[in-house]
Amino acid sequence: MGQYWVLINLDKRQSLGGHLGKIQEIIYNSPHAALIPYLVVPTTPVDPSVRHAERLGSWAGDRLIFIGDYxxxxxxxxxxxxxxxxxxxxxxxxxxxxxxxxxAPTMRLPRDAVAFAHDKVWVVRNLSKRIYARSDAFGTAAKYMRGPEATKGRSLADIVLAVIHWSTHGDRGNFGWGRCAGDRFDICVGDVVDREEGWNDVSEVVAEQVREMWGECDVYDDD
Known part of the structure; x- marks a missing residue:
């Protein structure tokens, strides 16, 4: 039958929209993309009138785990x-x-908000291990990128799930234990890690792991 998965914030005692479904459903429907607004650190303050403004970045720095019911x-x-x-x-x-x-409700970032600069490369940071991966790690076509989000193809949310999955019963081959399950994350512009010392870029390693676990993305070239 296959197991169901849920994305959990241990510190807030919340889940992202309840269980996200089985792995195959998650791969094709990408409900976990809604994780990005919860982790994002805006470049400028967000207008309080923006829908869900109080939830933006509210999971940044919390313990996250993507766990299967088996x-x-x-x-x-x-x-x-x-x-x-x-x-x-x-x-x-x-x-x-x-x-x-x-x-926690699923949501998207305000489409044209200055706080989520579309002209920047964004990174997902593992605050527990001081490592990060870039939003352009997959080579996804620029036309599908919207700041830290992607309108099509794989995104920073796929990176997070690829490293925080946890189950004693694997799905899709080795999909069982993630090395960063329970770690703390945020998403910010790449300029931040460029300015600070002590960060290790693991984009290539993580991108390969995402491709192995989620499948190839068909939007790599920008023709």
């Missing part, structure tokens, strides 16, 4: 859960407990 109830990334959370999840498992948490 996962064993006592198996989680080492050091991610607190003692209280470990106790809380031991009976039903994290997936089933989190299913009753608040379901």
């Amino acid at each position: 996962n064993k109830k006592d198996c989680y990334p080492k050091g991610v859960l607190t003692a209280e959370e470990t106790e809380e999840f031991k009976e039903e498992g994290l997936y089933h407990v989190a299913y009753d948490w608040e379901k």
Whole structure:
């Protein structure tokens, strides 16, 4: 039958729209693209009148995990859960407990907002490990890029899911454990990592992992 997956914010005790479906459904429908507005750090303040303005960037720096419902109830990334959370999840498992948490609504960024500069390369940063990947890592055609988002093809949200998936039962080959499950992330303009020391660019490695797990994107060339 295949397992269902849910994208969870452990700190906010929220899930992104409830369960996102099975892997094949997620690949073709991309509901996880709505993660980008929750992680984005605007380049300038956002007008409070913008819809969902208070939610923009509200997950930045929180522990995130993309977990399958087949996962064993006592198996989680080492050091991610607190003692209280470990106790809380031991009976039903994290997936089933989190299913009753608040379901954060899916949303998109304001299309033409200056705060989400379309002329910049954006990056997703793993704040826990001080690594990052660029939005142009896939070679997606520029006409499909809208600042940190993509209107077609793979995006920064695919990078995050590719490294935070977690289940003791794999789907699509090795789709079982992600090396960054439970880590903290944000999305910002690439200028930020250029100005700061101590960041390691893992774009090529992560892009290959995304292609292996999500499949090839058909919008690479800009003809």
